[in-house]
Amino acid sequence: MPELPEVETTVRGLRQVLEGQRLTHVEARRADLRWPFPVDLRQRMQGATVTSLGRRAKYGLIHTDRGDTMVFHLGMSGRWRIDPDEIGKHGHLVVETAGGTQLVLDDPRRFGSVDLVRTDAVDLYRGFVRMGPEPLEDQFTARVLAKALEGRAAPIKAMLLDQRIVAGLGNIYVCEALNMAGIAPGRAGGQIATARLEKLVVAIKEVLAAAIEAGGSTLRDYARPDGELGYFFKQWRVYGREGEACVCGSVVQRRVDSGRSTFYCAKCQR
């Protein structure tokens, strides 16, 4: 589930049990996820105290008093479980705190990742170097987006999924934002009028904020072993709704672009 809102919700849940806590046990249960775990992960994290947590795009950040930052990505199927009944066969990283909480990073498909960087050099992390602006920050504006799309022929949908253009959107929220803005997913990025980009930027900010809000409303679930993510899926306008009625009365379409489903309304998105 992890696009920006899900990672933000995850970080908020982790913050409640990790911030200010000393890590008494850190154990990787296999050698790698998408990449190898840092060989010195346990050595550097075990015994350290978590000073704060943060997020950059779809990455979660766990800062310690040793000047290290653990950077995690949840891939397609990753999630943190808090005090689960059992670690489970996909529980690949286990962290325990002095406060008595056990955290398990669970990721069946193993597209996620865990890295360790020096906190004062987080910006140099390979995933962050060419990354675009945070969509919820003020510096993400229609002007900035227009500049990034200038002269580009690729479909707007593909461009919004490109983390170098704007960082944190995934397949769901791109589909939703394009629908809210009334823009056809296949339209060339460089050929969208500024006024429509204004609308798109507003839609992106709105859909992300609403999703975080919905995740936040069920935040307490993270304290449970079988905690699930939020309920924003109930608010999807087009994603996963092929064949259903759009608000305009037309029918939501699905098509596949480079292996990813695109949901849209051909009538209200032009």
Added chain:
DNA sequence: ATGTCCACCTGCTGGC
């Protein structure tokens, strides 16, 4: 440089 596609994994669902 830009655009496009695929591999990397496991689990689940729906059709036969």
Added chain:
DNA sequence: TGCCAGCAGGTGGACA
């Protein structure tokens, strides 16, 4: 019941 194809929220790298 069982099998198999198709699908899933991401992204780095290989290609033209």
